[in-house]
Amino acid sequence: MTTTIKTRHPQFAGLSRRTLLALLGAAPATAALSAAFPGAFRAEAATGALNVYSWPDYFSTDNLAAYAKKTGVTPNISTYDSNETLFAKLNSPAGAGFDIVIPSSSWIQQLAAKGLLQELDHSRLNLASLDQDLLNRDYDPGNKYSIPKDWGLLGVVYDPEIVGTIETWEDFFKAFEKSEVSGKIRMSDSGWETIGPQLWIEGKDWNTATSDEIRAAGEKVKALAKHVKSFSGLDPNSVANGSIVLAQTNQGTARAIIGLNPKLKWVVPGPFSELWVDNYAIPKSAPNLDQAYDFLAYQLQPEVQLSETQYIGFPAALAGLEAKLPADTKNADLIFGGKGLDFKKLTSFVVDPATIGTYLQVQTEIQAAAG
């Protein structure tokens, strides 16, 4: 049994059903090698089918069934468990034939630069209904290639009785030294989510920092690594029962944790933090373009956006979604990142081949230093 462990897509930052599905997926390491085989794969002609390539379990099964009933087209969904796998697949002959893919904000630029995505026809999509805070962001100006599907944040969940109050990333790192906190900390396993906060403290932008700056900031995090208990996916129970008292995570997992133990707190620390967005995009060689736009139009309908939000636990991009949720939804504000969230203080990471290697190398070293 081989499984691949990789940059955790933020949505998988809990040992959820989805993580297990992702882990149970076959190792895509072979994708790298199969890319080297000049395959005799011909893009299939438009057949009235719809081929979606997505994260595991990322569409409400009820909505898919309803769509199939309505249109007679049953979406064929294949899955990947990391943006890197999506990239490798689209970049190989095996990637032809997909009509819709769901890349994260961090990878849109790389995919577009390689000519793997096509420009979207906005006249066929109802963008006006979406939350304007999520449109026209740095990772895809003018939403040339992508439409937001759902989004999440990097924040911190903590036990205020033990840790104190956390408002900034500086507070977060300072808390590491406390004897009752040391050894009970969870950090992300993604290089930019661990080193990024240190860069923000230093007033730098994680998308323009040089390799040297990234390494210097990473060394400061590495010096604190001995206090970290885990870099693996966050099991909500481990925070609820006090094994972990301070953890980087996303708002979805934080809501699950606070649901188990209401005295815990969630914060999106300043001066900056991460906004990640998973997006609909259409590959360059999509054979069933009409079906793809038809499916996107269906997905962007308000009632579908609402049930998708309830199904995956992360907010879809529809404007005013919070007001549409059932009144008895517990901690509804946490789904949207908590009260008083300022989108101007959120930044999305963009993978840059010149620096991504440094982020990942330093992250590997940070994890090794913690062992």
Add this chain to the structure above:
Amino acid sequence: MTTLTRPRFATGAADHIVAAVPALWLVAFFLAPLGFTVVFSFGRNLFGGVELAFTFDNYRTALTGFNGTTLLRTIIFAASASALCLAAAYPVAYFLARHTQRRRALAVVLILVPYFSSFLIRIMALHMLMSRGGFAESVLNALYLHSGPLDVLDTQLAVFIGMVYAYLPIAIVPLFVVLDRIPKPLLEASRDLGASRFKTFVFVTLPLSRPGIATAVLLTAVPMLGEMVIPKLLGGSKGVLMGQAISSQFLQSQNYPLGAAMAVLVLLVIGVIVVLLARLTKGFAEVGQ
């Protein structure tokens, strides 16, 4: 590992055809990808691609600094986890071979059944047992071996427990087979000639079980060299090992040449292990039953 003398059959063309099918399979799906890996490992990195070249830079990077330390740490880790596994498996196999008669088949089945269930599910089960407020905590507290909450998850100890647990069955089986086939008369002769039980074990049983030891080490140490799931689920992804390092080069850094060089190095280490184990069983002709 052992040499067997078999009656020779005349081989006809039909046999060659039958043998060609798996051979082709192996070439297409095993040797060819391996060939690509070796070729890539001498190439230059293009983010998500390889520029074919002939450079030793990747090997230099893979053997020095942090990567070199990781390789060394992985070898030490696999060797010690494999030794622990062997230490736990040997007594069990010995007991099975010497002290079970009618229930032997049942015992072997019971040992093997967990091994046939999903690897991931077994590790997750262990995760639940070892977590705070879990079963292990209550048992240890009830026996007064430990008091208060148990924080064994996300430690090296948890990783070792997981490793030994996951690979124990495949270490027991080869040892059991070998120990079972040691002829009783040899042991009786040893006792008749005045050797104590202990001496009989050291001078008769142990040397005769060498092929089983070699096989058990091979079957456990090799997968341990590439193990990724257990450090992640039980060890909190700390103290990076080779498996994670290689997958991270291939999948995240998109640096195929360096990942390939690291993979080739691990293969070389495995080659060395096989050669050493072959030496351990050198000159070993199976004792006739």
